[in-house]
Amino acid sequence: xxxxxxxxxxxxxxxxxxxxxxxxxxxxxxxxxxxxxxxxxxxxxxxxxxxxxxxxxxxxxxxxxxxxxxxxxxxxxxxxxxxxxxxxxxxxxxxxxxxxxxxxxxxxxxxxxxxxxxxxxxxxxxxxxxxxxxxxxxxxxxxxxxxxxxxxxxxxxxxxxxxxxxxxxxxxxxxxxxxxxxxxxxxxxxxxxxxxxxxxxxxxxxxxxxxxxxxxxxxxxxxxxxxxxxxxxxxxxxxxxxxxxxxxxxxxxxxxxxxxxxxxxxxxxxxxxxxxxxxxxxxxxxxxxxxxxxxxxxxxxx
Numbered sequence: 001x002x003x004x005x006x007x008x009x010x011x012x013x014x015x016x017x018x019x020x021x022x023x024x025x026x027x028x029x030x031x032x033x034x035x036x037x038x039x040x041x042x043x044x045x046x047x048x049x050x051x052x053x054x055x056x057x058x059x060x061x062x063x064x065x066x067x068x069x070x071x072x073x074x075x076x077x078x079x080x081x082x083x084x085x086x087x088x089x090x091x092x093x094x095x096x097x098x099x100x101x102x103x104x105x106x107x108x109x110x111x112x113x114x115x116x117x118x119x120x121x122x123x124x125x126x127x128x129x130x131x132x133x134x135x136x137x138x139x140x141x142x143x144x145x146x147x148x149x150x151x152x153x154x155x156x157x158x159x160x161x162x163x164x165x166x167x168x169x170x171x172x173x174x175x176x177x178x179x180x181x182x183x184x185x186x187x188x189x190x191x192x193x194x195x196x197x198x199x200x201x202x203x204x205x206x207x208x209x210x211x212x213x214x215x216x217x218x219x220x221x222x223x224x225x226x227x228x229x230x231x232x233x234x235x236x237x238x239x240x241x242x243x244x245x246x247x248x249x250x251x252x253x254x255x256x257x258x259x260x261x262x263x264x265x266x267x268x269x270x271x272x273x274x275x276x277x278x279x280x281x282x283x284x285x286x287x288x289x290x291x292x293x294x295x296x297x298x299x300x301x302x
Contacts, residue, residue: 001028003111008044008061019048019059019108026050028059042077042084042183048119056122057103065113078116084182085118087160094158098151100171100180123171123178130172131248138249138265139302144177145245146295151179152241153288156234159188163211163232165240166203167247188233201232205253206243208236209280235282238291242277254278269298 001017002009010017010028017028027049030036038045048059062081068074088102105118125133136144148170155162162169164184171178184201200215202208210229217224224230246254250264258278263271273294276286286294 001110003113007063008110008115010046021104021106024050024052026059031058040181040183042080047122057119058122059117059119061108062116065115066107067113080183080185081116083185083187085116087155087182087185088118088120090158090160091155094154096151096154096158098147098176098178099154100178120180121173121178123173123180125172126168127170127172127177127248128167130177131167131251138267138270139299141248142270142295142298142302145241145248146292146299147177148179148244149241149288149292149295151177152237153292155179155185156237156288161186161188161233161237163201163237164203165237165244166206167244169203170244186232202240206240208232208239210236210239210282229282233282234288235285238277238285238288239282241288241291242274245277246274249274273298 001019002011010030014027014029019026019028029047029049031038031045031047043060043062045058045060048057049055050057062078064074064077066078069078085102085105088100090096091099092101100123101121103119103121105116107114107116109115152162152165160182162179162182162185164181165179169179169181171180197219200207200211202211210232213228214230214232216222217228218230243253246252246263249270254262254274258275260266260268260271263274265271273286273291276294277291279285
């Protein structure tokens with residue numbers, strides 16, 4: 001491993017890509033060939049191989065070395081990475097289902113600079129890749145939505161909001177979905193403000209109305225005479241999940257005012273569930289528990 005500027009890269013010589021933790025050596029490799037890794041807004045993910053045990057994991061490095069902690073431009077980057085690690089440990093310690101499991105975390109020195117990292121279970125593919133190579137019946141898609149919803153509800157029970165729900169952050173091991181990439185996670189009633197006033201929070205194309213309100217209406221530089229809701233919370237996650245479920249059912253995203261004619265499966269029961277999640281006004285959206293009950297009822301009948 002070496003640094004390209006402040007960013008981590010892998011050497012072409014595999015012997016240079018060893019990570020020593022305690023007395024054990026791990027091999028770091030690309031997630032996919034040729035020379036592909038996953039890069040999000042705050043981290044870079046590689047494959048981590050325990051050759052002694054014959055196991056593969058994924059390792060996520062914070063993109064920014066620790067010496068930038070003193071730079072106010074990067075303070076929230078570090079806070080978000082720490083919060084992501086903390087949220088993953090909460091999920092693991094409390095046995096939450098369908099959440100990518102963290103293994104351990106720490107810091108590692110590369111070319112004289114120290115980087116934070118954490119190690120998690122290795123997944124096979126993303127939701128996008130899984131749907132591209134598998135043909136699912138309507139009931140199978142509904143079961144998939146149910147499992148993802150239960151994972152999000154589990155996080156909500158511990159006051160954790162994911163806030164970055166999209167197809168690239170749902171992973172699979174075999175046929176089982178796992179929610180990952182909690183890099184934008186925040187807590188209800190948090191004592192640390194990791195968001196900037198007016199900051200656009202969430203994945204492009206998957207924003208809830210509240211996320212867009214926050215970017216457009218929040219703060220002293222913006223007028224908000226109608227007091228539009230700028231708080232991203234559990235009901236905002238419902239909106240993002242509604243978009244994700246629509247994507248699972250038919251491969252595109254609902255934009256604008258939708259009707260049953262826009263829903264290709266043509267199933268009125270499923271459409272009504274999704275429609276209750278995609279209501280613009282937060283107060284009128286269905287609660288996650290009601291959505292769970294409706295999905296359960298549908299699966300029981302089919």
